[in-house]
Amino acid sequence: MTAPLPPPRLLPSGDAAITVEFGRAIDEWANRRVLALDRALADTPIDGVTETVPTYRSLLVHYDPVRIGFDELGERLTALARLPIQPTTEVRRWRIPVVYGGEYGIDLEDLARTLNSTPDDIVARHVAGDYRVAMIGFTPGFSYLSGLDDSLQMPRRQNPRLLTPSGAISIGGRQTGIQCLAGPSGWHLIGRTAVRTYQLHRDPVFLLEPGDAVTFHAVDSRQFIEQDRAAARGEFVAKLVTP
Structure with missing residues (x-):
């Protein structure tokens, strides 16, 4: 069984967004984790999440604080981020x-x-x-x-x-x-x-x-x-x- 990945760093970005940070520098592995989390949120949407913005080393997740709170969303994002990265079957x-x-x-x-x-x-x-x-x-x-x-x-x-x-x-x-x-x-x-x-x-x-x-x-x-x-x-x- 594949061990879970290390947890990302969660940073509040205003009162309606969370930055999920996987590293402090430009890194290929960190970027793959960013894109994997972005795909996971597209495949299994979390109610209250309104938009995601992937960068080199972090994913900015916008959310509606009336529908979901920071702590609950952070826990769910961390759980998704720690899942093993699935191989991408279709790459354009x-x-x-x-x-x-x-x-x-x-x-x-x-x-x-x-x-x-x-x-x-x-x-x-x-x-x-x-x-x-x-x-x-x-x-x-x-x-x-x-x-x-x-x-x-x-x-x-x-x-x-x-x-x-x-x-x-x-x-x-x-x-x-x-x-x-x-x-x-x-x-x-x-x-x-x-x-x-x-x-x-x-x-x-x-x-x-x-x-x-x-x-x-x-x-x-x-x-x-x-x-x-x-x-x-x-x-x-x-x-x-x-x-």
């Missing part, structure tokens, strides 16, 4: 096109120099990665991906940019990411995708979900422009890959 795998370097990835050459490599080698290693969506956050659709090759890890920029383009593919620390909307960023921009991970009037609004698998493939600027037009019409552009 997305193949996402990226145009690398040049005006689309303005930090690629500097990154290659810093890592004593070449732009082509950086691209090859990035494309070879097998990534997993650890969380969605910061801005709508921004997808934080775990699984970055150790050789590509790079501290964030000392001077963040106030504006970076939509669709930016970037590296920040131990992560790579897909930025959907234009906005500020301290990550290193290596490419750009036409894929809209968030599109308000599309169904589904969010394309990627925590737990999804992601691989990248390189395209040229002409293909990017064609894909960008298609994505603007609401097409996914990213492909679901069958196992």
